[in-house]
Amino acid sequence: MYLLNPKSKKPLHIQLYEALKKEIASQHKVGDKLPSIRHIAAEYHLSKTTVESAYAQLYAEGYVESRAKSGYFVSALYDEDFAHPSPPLPTPKAKKTPYRYDFFPAQLDKESFPLKLWKRLYVKSINESIDFGAYPNGQGELGLREAIAHYLNHSRGVKCDASQLVICSGFSDAMGLLAKLVRHQYSHFGIESPGYHVAKGVFEAYGYSINHIPLSPQGICLDALKTSAAKLLYITPSHQYPTGITMPLSHRLKLLEYIDQVDGLIIEDDYDSELVYANRPIPALQGLDKHHRVVYMGTFAKALSPALRVSYMVLPPRLVETFQKSPDANFSRVNLMTQLTLEAFISGGHWERHLRKVRTLNKKKHNLMLQLFQEHLGNTYHILAQGGGLAILIMPSVPFDWQKFHTLLAKHHIKIYLAKEKSGGEFEAIRMGFGGFSQEALKEAVEVFGGVWRECI
């Protein structure tokens, strides 16, 4: 006897399915024959379709099996464990960073994100006229691409229009896209040594051979490049990672000429040129290129927020075509709402205002850190790079007990970052980030750091 209620909001076939399931679990054993569809339909005044639906569900879930011309039977595969899924495993607790002073070199000031403005723009930009039921433009929203192209044209000397831009969810994502686009043309990936490990990692994952090209004082060494197999080259010409070298124009032109001769391609990573404050940022290499030999990579992670997960790349026209024919062009990589808010942020002039604000803020902290080093480290260090980004690179200029240094840092809960951890090779420097500290906190942090440092001389 199945208790079915035709007035319930629950469909009859689901009610019947549940009743049958209960009956199987409590009254039947494997192999028992179940009542026929016809029988149940007649007994309970149900349509045949309703009963079939209930049996179909029991069949799909493995409670019953069907034998040709004989009807339904309790399945041999009926599985107690399936009917009663085991409880989930315990969830691990979130790990908190135990450091008291963290000199992370890519940390932005927590307070600098324009939170109220961003929320206001979000609420304003996200409205009923947007189709949330459709897949957004795979290349990124046109309006956002136009806003970025305009900014790049007049602030970074990049020659491009919106059709050349692809909006990506961070640098690795953009590099992965590019690795797919050019892998039929190039098999070797040239990178500055020392250089940015993340860039290398992405191309390695796609099977490229890696060529490490040493640096000259002007940036990547051209002679070494010429003797390597790399025609595809990843560089950071505005502010070399991690040494901070700015590649002079003469060198840029020679490099572009060579790359054009060998039918090559340059990936220009302009990751933090917005944050150069000792001088004005030098215009992008891409703007000097007359033969469509440069892919330009930019990000909002270093000056606005890494939590946004928005970056972009500017492709030469021939790669735009390749991209548009690729499967990646079908799916946007970034949340539509984030794109629309960012478009409003840039178009409304807030992005450039924000850049001026963070440049001033960072310059203050940068200069404060220089002054604090002078105060607490005296004449026991030298500076390897300064004047841009979110870190100053230093090294001891006197004999130094590194082992004691690391022990004491751990004891005082201080976290520092060595350049070679992320760029490999022989480049020795401590990347002292100031971005995450308030000015007051920076004073305290460098004072404690200086105490440790002096014990190791």
Added chain:
Amino acid sequence: MYLLNPKSKKPLHIQLYEALKKEIASQHKVGDKLPSIRHIAAEYHLSKTTVESAYAQLYAEGYVESRAKSGYFVSALYDEDFAHPSPPLPTPKAKKTPYRYDFFPAQLDKESFPLKLWKRLYVKSINESIDFGAYPNGQGELGLREAIAHYLNHSRGVKCDASQLVICSGFSDAMGLLAKLVRHQYSHFGIESPGYHVAKGVFEAYGYSINHIPLSPQGICLDALKTSAAKLLYITPSHQYPTGITMPLSHRLKLLEYIDQVDGLIIEDDYDSELVYANRPIPALQGLDKHHRVVYMGTFAKALSPALRVSYMVLPPRLVETFQKSPDANFSRVNLMTQLTLEAFISGGHWERHLRKVRTLNKKKHNLMLQLFQEHLGNTYHILAQGGGLAILIMPSVPFDWQKFHTLLAKHHIKIYLAKEKSGGEFEAIRMGFGGFSQEALKEAVEVFGGVWRECI
């Protein structure tokens, strides 16, 4: 004579840089010697550092070159084109879909997105306690992972905890991550034929060999799988793409047993099980697996919005470890704000309420479409799949003039989608999507479509 104003907000070295640049452009020719640093410093009462900064910038931008012990000269590389970047190329206009009736099978109802609630949750979730200066958790926010794990446990029978989840920016992104994680273990990628082309495309891009495994009426054909080289297998067991087959339990268990024997791995794509409304969705294959042989893929694109660009995967414990050691674990793939809003949406019970709402809405449209087919196509068609997702699959059951059909569709601005376009092979079906239409619009669309259809019989 350089006009420098010490009271200006513009730093002196920038003022000097601009004055020198102007002088070079208007008064000098290539090779001219420029005043020495010492001379300018003395003449204008500036520090040597200020003048050096101005020259450094001119050097970096290529206006001047430095000769050892002789000073600075106007550079031979000075380039008019560089000083005056050419105007940007014209921006192409956005292309609008010209179709009047678009039966796109993955379109959601525009109105079904909970816009006001979403904005409210966004504004509430995004607050001062969040660190916008830091890189978010590379695996996805713990809170969001917990909320999804809880939902999967009790609604989909998936056995997992938050530590096994990775939040991704869409299905392709998740598949790309996975392709990297398992490529040292597997070289062949098995996929249902017909199957979902996008899945195949991602693994092809990472160099996997593709094995097309035919379907049996129970889903993927086990005998064919056994004779293939594929131990890594991509399947859609809840609602096979595109045929709609639900794999019965007996077949699921046999498949899991085989995959465990050969040390293999199943990728279970559970893309639209939330939208099964003819029966209750069958629990996930992952929940039956006792040997950690299943990666579970889910998405918010089919039931909430494809514009969100949020999907997720559940990894077996050994792959969680591999992931956490990989470079991809360093960078989140999804905007932090979107993650926090989605967490609030799920935790607040809105996701399950929303699912009930869209299931009811889609069921209505689905049944309406069935009724409209009956009305306008009469007995000239048969149904290949129905009862789930956002489309009904049909084919003519009578001789049919396909050429005339396509011509007339174009004439009436009707867009239809053939299953083989996205799944290859021999599977012939028209995937008639109803998700994007209101009920009124659906009536009109199928009426016009029916008129075209009848002319082709």
